[in-house]
Amino acid sequence: MRGVADGAGVDLEDIILLNARYDLSHISNPSTTCDDPTRSLHQLTSEAEDKPYYPSYPRASSECTSAIILSEATGNGEVYTAQNWDMSDRLYKEDGIIYLEVHPHPSENLPSLFLVTEAGQLCRSGMNSDGLGLCANSLCSSIDAIPFSLDTGVGKGEMPAIPPSSALRRLFLESPSYADGLKRVARTPRHVSCNLMLTTADNMGICLEITPRIIFRISGSAGSDTPYILHSNHFKTQSFLCQSEIQDTLAGGSSWYRADRLEVGIRRKALIGFLTESDIMNAFKDHAGYPHSLCEHSARKATEGPFVQPGRPNPYSGSTCTVSCVIYNLTKRSIKVCKGPPCRGNFQEFALKRAFESSRLLGQQTHHALRRVGLPHPNDNSHLNDKFEAIQAPIYHHHA
Template sequence: MIEPIPFVDVSGSPYERGRQHGAAVTSRVKRSIELYGGQLGDLGYDREAKTELIGEFAEEIEAFGAHYIEEMRGIADGAGVSLEDVIMINARTEVIAKARMVKNRPVEVTDEHDDGCTGAIILPERSATGELIHGQNWDWRAECAETAIVLRVRREDGPDFLTFVEAGGLARCGMNAAGISITANYLECDRDFTQAGVPLALIRRKVLEQEHLAFAIKAVAATPKACSNNMMLSAVQGFGIDFECAPDEAFPLYPEDGMIVHANHWVGAIALTKVKNTSIPRVPESFYRDWRVKKLLDEAGRKLTVTDLKDALFDDFLSPYSVCRPARPNEQGNLSATVAMVVMQPARGIMEVAPLPAQNRVFTRYSLTEEPMLLAQAAE
């Protein structure tokens, strides 16, 4: 049996929350560092060069929010690792890309191209319960099943939130007590890494700190980025929106027939006139992954359930290049897989997660207010 994703519950000041996080999952934090720090070593970065490189990102993060650095400092102290290594976890896409550029190595062969993902939002008018459903498959390095956690952050300075994230990270996908949810998908274009920007993980964290969707949208659409990303936002009151983000511009996509589905290629008509989609060599299957999820959801009927979304995300059409990806070697020789399926019901304050869903259909239910619960295996 594949073990459930560990649950970490933290509270207090930013530093104290971080310290609790690092102490609770020390081995997983160290595994995260091993996975990404190894890439810098392969590029010829010694300790001094690594410190200088990551120090530049610390300045950008602190300008975006000093409390983020405090929380990372707490994680480092709790896990007994260096602050720079925790910053690296939170800015891994940008750090590795810059490291490659400094060494005159092409950015387009970074491991970030394993970061597939297929996401979906089902609005209340298409939901059998009248409640919004928001979920995704996270496609990435299979080893990250060994680093993933579900983190519940109890805050005194804003809404509590749940996030599925790599240990040592501040956020990935998640939902908060104000009913705001976010998932994200890899995108790529010809503007990537031509400017400095806030690391993507910190933008997602900023979203989860917001009381109102308007400010979550501002965080996604108005924050400069170093590289492209697709970010899907929803509000429990019954609204969803998708932003295809280039580093310096964000293009909104609205629901169609009560749903949004997005994979890893640009689809917005305006975006396609302004940016060049450079991801096709890495994720050519993206063109049918979102089509398959839409097709399966439409075939499930007008009123959709959480089970319907899970079934669509379990799809193995044209496996192993499928919506639900079994572990397989990628072009760089790493094992790539759907690391986890995450399905959120913000009206109920719950998130269900199945690690490595191509070989495991057992979900654990995590809650904003209750303890985790192991669920029965999903139907085949």
């Protein structure tokens, strides 16, 4: 973020705030703030559970539909992750959607990245040169909370470091392996809910429904009943639906049918192993429920509705649309992406190749040599995992 700020000639705080857009937009109940920042995140979210929750009507219920598609579904045996990203149509009309190809310096010992994101943000979705892919969808739960007092700020004591969600997504894609990436996601503290679709070219995918306290998951791999996982913006794991401590606070909306419509477009061919990249692209162009369809088109949302809490303002009532459609081929390390609704978008194709491979291998050798003599590599953050252990979220599992 400091590099983005320096390059744009703006204050670092502005870039941090921009990257925290998702996190800030999911907080609307000041009763869940923490007056004593020395209390743990677990204590804070436990208190939030005991307070009334109000569905956030209907803002985040139209923000992304994603897919993990395993090799058993495809005619060429390739692995994909893909997404329609729905957001304020200003991002599309004002050209705020950008594609980033990132090749870190060899000394950083990091994979190359291709990212689709908002200008100034670290990551919305992406893939790396090692075959890891990530798509993200909004979720809201009754234990999403502000981790400090609105009146006094951080105040006395020390809170655990809570990075914005965009940083967590980038952290996964910079991981040296799928296992390490999953560890980073599980151990990084958070104060709002989100859904991450995490895939590897090794033909595995995991859908994580993440809350501040618990992670609910669906796994997909060779031998799964269905060779794909689909998700939109409401909780759907059986382990979540079988509990009552945490509530899904999205009040209906297109999230309840968008993933179903995506399945209509891919299921028949996927189950017999003949799904193609063109089939995936066409499935994302579905217009059932237009304009709030899987392929969403600009339409202003109602500013009033059957609020559970009378007088509660709609957090976002502007016009929304699909601002980008992207298909990541993790096997070939290729990307097809367009800006705007996919039914009329101009798809471009990119190939992600790892830059500076020989230099990166040299960097790995330097890293191992430093570790052998007890010295940390300048970019080694593994010691940070220890500070997150105490607030690691439990994980509930459900097979696809």
